Amino acid sequence: MTGTASLWQRYQDWLYYHEGLGLYLDVSRMRFDDAFVAQMQPKLAKAFEDMTALESGAIANPDEQRMVGHYWLRQPDLAPTPELRDDIINTLDRLETFTAAIHNGQLTANGQPFTDVLSIGIGGSALGPQFVAEALAPNQPPLAIHFVDNTDPDGIDRILSKSTSGSPLRDRLATTLVLIISKSGGTPETRNGMVEIQAEFGQAGLPYHRNFVAITCEGSALDQRAIAEGWLDRFPMFDWVGGRTSELSAVGLLPAALQGIQIREMLLGAQMMDQATRDRSLKTNPAALLALCWYYVGRGKGEKDMVVLPYKDRLLLFSRYLQQLVMESLGKERDLDGNLVYQGIAVYGNKGSTDQHAYVQQLREGVPNFFATLIEVLEDGGSGVVVEDGAIESGDYLSGLLQGTRQALYDNDRESITITVPRVSERIVGALIALYERAVSFYASLVNINAYHQPGVEAGKKAAANILTLQKRLVSVLQDAGEPLLIAELATQVGAIEQVETIYWILRHLAANGRGPVLVGNPGQPASLKVSWK
Numbered sequence: 001m002t003g004t005a006s007l008w009q010r011y012q013d014w015l016y017y018h019e020g021l022g023l024y025l026d027v028s029r030m031r032f033d034d035a036f037v038a039q040m041q042p043k044l045a046k047a048f049e050d051m052t053a054l055e056s057g058a059i060a061n062p063d064e065q066r067m068v069g070h071y072w073l074r075q076p077d078l079a080p081t082p083e084l085r086d087d088i089i090n091t092l093d094r095l096e097t098f099t100a101a102i103h104n105g106q107l108t109a110n111g112q113p114f115t116d117v118l119s120i121g122i123g124g125s126a127l128g129p130q131f132v133a134e135a136l137a138p139n140q141p142p143l144a145i146h147f148v149d150n151t152d153p154d155g156i157d158r159i160l161s162k163s164t165s166g167s168p169l170r171d172r173l174a175t176t177l178v179l180i181i182s183k184s185g186g187t188p189e190t191r192n193g194m195v196e197i198q199a200e201f202g203q204a205g206l207p208y209h210r211n212f213v214a215i216t217c218e219g220s221a222l223d224q225r226a227i228a229e230g231w232l233d234r235f236p237m238f239d240w241v242g243g244r245t246s247e248l249s250a251v252g253l254l255p256a257a258l259q260g261i262q263i264r265e266m267l268l269g270a271q272m273m274d275q276a277t278r279d280r281s282l283k284t285n286p287a288a289l290l291a292l293c294w295y296y297v298g299r300g301k302g303e304k305d306m307v308v309l310p311y312k313d314r315l316l317l318f319s320r321y322l323q324q325l326v327m328e329s330l331g332k333e334r335d336l337d338g339n340l341v342y343q344g345i346a347v348y349g350n351k352g353s354t355d356q357h358a359y360v361q362q363l364r365e366g367v368p369n370f371f372a373t374l375i376e377v378l379e380d381g382g383s384g385v386v387v388e389d390g391a392i393e394s395g396d397y398l399s400g401l402l403q404g405t406r407q408a409l410y411d412n413d414r415e416s417i418t419i420t421v422p423r424v425s426e427r428i429v430g431a432l433i434a435l436y437e438r439a440v441s442f443y444a445s446l447v448n449i450n451a452y453h454q455p456g457v458e459a460g461k462k463a464a465a466n467i468l469t470l471q472k473r474l475v476s477v478l479q480d481a482g483e484p485l486l487i488a489e490l491a492t493q494v495g496a497i498e499q500v501e502t503i504y505w506i507l508r509h510l511a512a513n514g515r516g517p518v519l520v521g522n523p524g525q526p527a528s529l530k531v532s533w534k
């Protein structure tokens with residue numbers, strides 16, 4: 001067979017097609033061979049076993065002694081107890097009733113219909129809702145959505161000040177429904193966003209309680225606050241759903257429903273994909289195929305980065321969403337037996353063909369440290385304008401550029417996976433989320449790690465908390481100092497000379513914002529600077 005003929009054959013031999021979803025997965029441009037597939041059989045068999053145990057309620061997150069139940073969200077009858085099943089069903093019903101009451105004007109903001117949603121959350125409490133809004137929000141949604149996903153005061157101010165719907169959001173606060181989303185209910189960035197927005201309501205002379213809704217674990221600090229202050233409503237985040245797999249819980253479904261997105265269709269798409277990815281045969285299980293490809297290409301050690309390139313603007317945020325799902329799940333220092341393994345797969349990408357004019361040059365010719373995942377959407381949308389030669393449309397270019405990149409990469413020994421979907425619909429988005437959730441679960445099993453905890457994130461959080469405690473202490477010492485001090489002298493007085501550099505960074509930041517400290521001297525030689533209180 002010629003090279004072309006054998007590739008065409010390989011394409012067909014390995015092509016996965018999901019009939020109900022119209023979704024194709026092509027792994028033919030990954031160069032694994034039959035020997036590799038045979039060698040992986042025991043690991044794959046274990047991954048299938050692990051998945052069955054996980055779905056039936058085993059403690060799949062041993063560190064936190066938690067069940068991992070995001071698969072039950074779209075098929076509640078699989079939940080291990082009737083109580084959990086009822087929690088899922090009741091939450092979904094309540095969420096739909098709440099949304100309908102907002103949409104039909106039964107629930108109003110002081111007599112006026114709600115116009116906007118402001119969603120405050122970070123990480124898994126933001127990335128899914130943002131991805132889904134970008135992919136699926138109708139052009140004229142019943143409520144327009146905005147996101148605060150950081151503790152950046154300038155960022156928050158821009159969201160409030162930018163003109164949307166003819167006026168800044170700040171002028172529509174009275175009719176803005178504010179969702180505070182935090183599984184733990186204690187994430188500082190989210191708390192700060194909430195306090196900033198409460199302050200905005202205060203400045204506008206508006207009570208906020210009847211505009212605020214909490215989505216959090218029952219009993220969290222946020223939940224208690226919502227109860228004590230009589231917020232408009234509260235929806236539960238379940239202990240057994242991780243932040244990065246929470247898009248199909250109230251975290252993602254409430255914001256989506258408020259925008260008029262068909263959430264039952266998203267759930268159905270996920271359920272259909274879950275069903276397909278329970279199949280125990282590699283060739284007919286798209287998540288197992290993905291996980292196997294990731295293992296093959298990175299030699300089970302994440303040696304190659306995953307570049308995600310959807311050729312469709314609506315899917316722009318998919319790679320960002322996957323970044324957390326994959327990297328927070330798989331980026332682990334130790335395996336389940338305690339061995340040092342430094343696992344992970346780096347994920348990046350935006351969209352094609354746009355990225356072809358940015359970094360595809362390096363992909364094609366530079367360091368071969370990646371594999372690409374191309375996503376093709378068959379239906380073009382738009383209005384079918386002919387742009388060239390009486391027959392070529394913009395969508396033909398998009399398709400041609402995807403194929404061209406796939407081919408050019410392969411010709412230069414760069415591997416790729418291609419997912420093809422008919423359109424970007426609720427069902428397909430649900431299915432894509434479920435596909436990657438399961439692929440991550442399988443891969444974690446193949447490399448023997450806990451995909452459901454994130455111990456590494458805690459170190460940065462603790463260090464930040466220490467810095468803010470130090471800031472409070474040093475401000476009080478500086479206020480009482482009475483004379484300009486060298487930074488080292490101030491650090492000594494605070495009793496933290498070993499943290500002199502941290503103290504300098506805090507002072508520089510406070511000085512830049514006119515918050516009290518004044519630094520005099522040569523900024524290029526920090527040790528010579530004298531600091532006083534203004």
Ligand SMILES: O=P(O)(O)OC[C@H]1O[C@](O)(CO)[C@@H](O)[C@@H]1O
Pocket residue numbers: 122123124125181182183184185186187190243244328454457
């Ligand atoms: O929903 P929460 O508890 O505010 O957490 C937000 C995010 O923070 C993390 O815990 C990481 O710090 C993520 O896993 C999570 O999605």
